Amino acid sequence: MSEDKKKIKILIAKPGLDGHDRGAKVVAQALKDAGMEVIYSGLHKTIDQIINIAIQEDVDFIGLSIMTGAHIPITEKLMKRLKEKGIEDKKVFVGGVIPQKDIPKLKELGVAGVFPGGTPLRETIEFIKNTAKTA
Amino acid sequence: MAVARYIKDEKDQILDVIYESGIHVKPCYTPKDLEEIGFDYEKDLADPGQYPFTRGIHPLGYRSRAWTTRQYTGFGTPEETNERFKLMISHGQTGLNVAFDLPTQMGYDSDHEMAEGEVGRVGMAVDTLRDFEIAFKDIRLDKIGTGLTINAVASIMLAMYQAVAEKYGYDPKVISATPQNDILKEMIGRGAWIFPVEPAVKLIGDTIEYSMKVMPKTNPVSVCGYHIRESGATPAQEIAYAILIANAYIDNVLARGYDIDDFVGRFSFNLNVFGNMWEQIAKFRAARKIWARNLKERYGVKKPQNMFLRGLFGGGGYGLTKAQPENNIMRGAYYALVAALSGAQTTALCSYDEAYTIPTPRSALISLRTLQLLMDEVGLRDTVDPLAGSYFIETITKQMEEKIEEEMFKIENYGGIIKAVSDGYIQRMVARQAYEIEKGIESGELLKVGVNIYKEGESMEVELHEYNYESAEKQIERLKQVKRERSQRDVAKALRELEIATKEGKNVMPYLVECCKVYATLGEMTDVFRQIFGEFKEPSLF
Amino acid sequence: MEIVEKILNGNEASAAKLISLIEEGKDEGYKAISLLLPYTGGAHRIGITGAPGSGKSTLIDKLATNFSKRGKKIGIIAIDPTSTKTDGALLGDRLRMRDAENIEGIFIRSMAHRGYPGGIAKATIGTIYILEALGKDLLLIESVGIGQTEINISTVCDTLITVFTPDYGDEIQLMKAGMIELGDIIAINKSDMPGASNAQQDIKGHVNTNNNTTWDIPVILTQAQKGDGIEMLIEKAESHFKHLKENNLLEKLRSEKLKKLMLSFLKEEIWAHAMNKWAKKSEFLNIFEMVAKKEIDFYKAVSEASNLIFPDC
Structure with a gap:
């Protein structure tokens, strides 16, 4: 059979108790319109639930939306679990309320991209497309 | 955000202005416009304090009393919250407003695994009555009202407020709490829901019924169009959904056999101020009118004072930007002006750093001063409803009224607000609108200073509050200590009684008060509900 | 092949990876599938089709939860439409399967149909093989549900449940949709809505005049959100499967359907x-x-x- 186009598959996830999902939903819609296949996790997910979805759906990217300021511990935990499960090939990006000074820390943890609130949508889309190409 | 759409020609001349709610604005308004809409002073406006209250609910407006300012406070620990309360009171703030941390909002104790890393992060952590005892120490609960920004477990927090008041010797009859207690808006916009729609609405009915009997000065429900708007709703939708939500709560209480005049007067609203200035002013004026008419005509409310749309007009969170954050101080001032011109009884402003963080004491004070100087310096107390009679304002107020009714009709046609929220109909709509707004900002069709125009300028890095592991541990330690010292037998008995009452469909409030008094934890009480009610199933958006 | 070994040992991540390879049409994926073939065919494949908004995903959530209580090892394939305008897709069915998602051992895979006709995706049949090789003995396959005739869903499953709601419209709509002829079991979901029992009678009448096999198509009232009617649905699905096996129809139908799909x-x-x-x-x-x-x-x-x-x- 003919070879089909590789589609970028993304999980947009809301870890933890925070319920502010306007941003996550906006990004999900924008990525869909950019031709990607998007799964939205829904609210109040634990890291293990997010990992489970990422495994079964075999997504290329996990986008975390975090507004409470807990982005460092949450991301740290996720990255650790990715390694434990042997799926560290999945690229992680983080959005939400993220101060500039925390961006290097997140990158150190292995995050591929950080998009604080107010980042233009096209920047996020371009990042994903470029990262997918080099992967 | 800059949400009105401006159609311009190549010379930057404006050809058309379209407000979010769909109103087209003309270049000039004249008496003919009033004629066209059939403007009738007595019917459409009437004097301030007269039905339908378009001009405000008090005959003298701010002349008789300036607005109540209620800046959002509430920090990590109950001790810090108590300090901040006292500071804000000494600065002239006239009402308290408590922020809770996420575990508390979601009914988890500080030592629950879901609470890890969130204890005291975005507000005060509350596990047991002990925390309230510390937070409200030396606060005159008979003199100052307290907003409790909590929804899914508002019944528990209200019970705890009564318990702390009694502990400090106040009669429940003299205390005034304003729990937010609006679960349907959480399901639409803010996501702090726990239980399914039906039992969640029943709990709200319980708090209304109980307050009516035991804490008559309490405002048991504050319907939040605010967060619905923050999620992407238009101003017309904000009001339409808020009124329909209020009606859903009313219906629950009416079904218990009460007279509407016995409770509806304590309802209040929390509405948003960001957006186009004129559209917001028209919105508030139209909202008062529609709410009064809704109560009078649909529910047969008799006492005029029960038809007042009371509440907090303020906030403006979504209007603030991360770019050039000091601009938010100016934005806040204009938003406050909108609130004042709209006759807000209570107000509060998002602080300029709120796009990043919980406000610092300094930024909270700037917000408070902004509100105070409008009243005391600029002249907003001079006369009531100063914009009345403006050809423009009266025309768009009337148009806004129609838009709000259209939105209400759409939902009722769909099958009612409960169905629209359970199915995700509203959630899908506002999410789509939010996306359209983002696209508009990105394309430059919607203008936002510092974001897509006048971008030069220093961006400032605002510091987030560092998570205080030490305070979190202290909180957990206190919880453990309370659990060690309390009478386990009393707790088990109180929880068992709560469980039986819940299963039997009784009003749970007296049982919750008992639980609080014997130091049952928030998590223990919530778990009783979780086991019986189950959890809300978030509708899929797409 | 390593991936084949891993799947046969129950490794979910490898199964998920292979599904992606099939979606991308990679030769290595097809090769792996061919190695898995001897281990396929062991599951009861249940398809669920119906118009958008009929509550298919919620029904699957409840079916999976109840089936898992009976000790079934469950795989779910949820197919969502791809936008013809942007080529992207929002895979939202999974969010409606919250209970199933939290049960260990239930494997859920969302899949965009990528313009493929007939209510399924190109990779669906391959995914069925993979999940069977992974050890699943009950598969629930949700069709796209874009309201058109979803012929191909019936070619990949043994038992097809067609979901209607009481407001399905008049009889003409029903026949036009052609969906009734496809189903082995019909569920009238959201049966708390007015007109549910009328709809049940209508559809029963229609089914009985059109049915010429030995299987009597049951028409069942369900209320997925509350879990009503789910046990009955499970019972009927199981007796349909038993009916196929007892009458030696299972393999015969599977090969006929495979030919159609091919x-x-x-x-x-x-x-x-x-x-x-x-x-x-x-x-x-x-x-x-x-x-x-x-x-x-x-x-x-x-x-x-x-x-x-x-x-x-």
């Missing part, structure tokens, strides 16, 4: 081939131009174009 895929392949290879060629474009200029008639043009692709026919 022909349908073949049609797509030929079409894709024609579009890529021929539609851009100048002699082909000339024919279009001639039709536009009224130099030849439409029917002749079609026949000439066809001769270009298949000179032997």
Whole structure:
């Protein structure tokens, strides 16, 4: 059979108790319109639930939306679990309320991209497309 | 955000202005416009304090009393919250407003695994009555009202407020709490829901019924169009959904056999101020009118004072930007002006750093001063409803009224607000609108200073509050200590009684008060509900 | 192949990876599938189809939860539409399967249909094989549900549940949709809505006059959100499967359906081939131009174009 186009598959996830999902939903819609296949996790997910979805759906990217300021511990935990499960090939990006000074820390943890609130949508889309190409 | 759409020609001349709610604005308004809409002073406006209250609910407006300012406070620990309360009171703030941390909002104790890393992060952590005892120490609960920004477990927090008041010797009859207690808006916009729609609405009915009997000065429900708007709703939708939500709560209480005049007067609203200035002013004026008419005509409310749309007009969170954050101080001032011109009884402003963080004491004070100087310096107390009679304002107020009714009709046609929220109909709509707004900002069709125009300028890095592991541990330690010292037998008995009452469909409030008094934890009480009610199933958006 | 070993040992991540390879049409993926073939066929494959908003995902959530209580090892394939405008997709079914998602051992895979006709995705049949090789003995396959005839969903499952709601519209709509003829079991979901029992009677009448097999199509009232009618649905699904096996129909139907599916895929392949290879060629474009200029008639043009692709026919 003919070879089909590789589609970028993304999980947009809301870890933890925070319920502010306007941003996550906006990004999900924008990525869909950019031709990607998007799964939205829904609210109040634990890291293990997010990992489970990422495994079964075999997504290329996990986008975390975090507004409470807990982005460092949450991301740290996720990255650790990715390694434990042997799926560290999945690229992680983080959005939400993220101060500039925390961006290097997140990158150190292995995050591929950080998009604080107010980042233009096209920047996020371009990042994903470029990262997918080099992967 | 800059949400009105401006159609311009190549010379930057404006050809058309379209407000979010769909109103087209003309270049000039004249008496003919009033004629066209059939403007009738007595019917459409009437004097301030007269039905339908378009001009405000008090005959003298701010002349008789300036607005109540209620800046959002509430920090990590109950001790810090108590300090901040006292500071804000000494600065002239006239009402308290408590922020809770996420575990508390979601009914988890500080030592629950879901609470890890969130204890005291975005507000005060509350596990047991002990925390309230510390937070409200030396606060005159008979003199100052307290907003409790909590929804899914508002019944528990209200019970705890009564318990702390009694502990400090106040009669429940003299205390005034304003729990937010609006679960349907959480399901639409803010996501702090726990239980399914039906039992969640029943709990709200319980708090209304109980307050009516035991804490008559309490405002048991504050319907939040605010967060619905923050999620992407238009101003017309904000009001339409808020009124329909209020009606859903009313219906629950009416079904218990009460007279509407016995409770509806304590309802209040929390509405948003960001957006186009004129559209917001028209919105508030139209909202008062529609709410009064809704109560009078649909529910047969008799006492005029029960038809007042009371509440907090303020906030403006979504209007603030991360770019050039000091601009938010100016934005806040204009938003406050909108609130004042709209006759807000209570107000509060998002602080300029709120796009990043919980406000610092300094930024909270700037917000408070902004509100105070409008009243005391600029002249907003001079006369009531100063914009009345403006050809423009009266025309768009009337148009806004129609838009709000259209939105209400759409939902009722769909099958009612409960169905629209359970199915995700509203959630899908506002999410789509939010996306359209983002696209508009990105394309430059919607203008936002510092974001897509006048971008030069220093961006400032605002510091987030560092998570205080030490305070979190202290909180957990206190919880453990309370659990060690309390009478386990009393707790088990109180929880068992709560469980039986819940299963039997009784009003749970007296049982919750008992639980609080014997130091049952928030998590223990919530778990009783979780086991019986189950959890809300978030509708899929797409 | 390592991936095959891992899947046979129950490794979910490998199964998920192989599904992606099939979605991308990778040869290594097809090779792995061929190695897995001896381990396939062991599951009861249940398809669920119905119009958008009929509550298919919620029904699956409840079916999976209840089936898992009976000790079934469950795989779910949820197929969502791909936007024809942007080529992207929001895979939202999973969010409606919250209970199932939290049960260990239930494997859920969302899948965009990527323009494939018939209510399934190209990778669906491959995914069924993979999940069976992974050890699943009950598969729930949710069709796209874009309201058109979803013929292919019936070719990949043994038991097809068609979901309606009481407001399904009049009888004409029903026949036009052609969905009733496909189902082995019919569920009237959201049965708390007015008109549910009328709908049940209507559909029962229609089904009985059109059914010429030995299986009596049951029409069941369900209320997925509350879990009502789920046990009955499970019972009927199981007795349908038993009916197939006892009458030696299972393998016969599976091979007939496979043939149908193959022909349908073949049609797509030929079409894709024609579009890529021929539609851009100048002699082909000339024919279009001639039709536009009224130099030849439409029917002749079609026949000439066809001769270009298949000179032997």
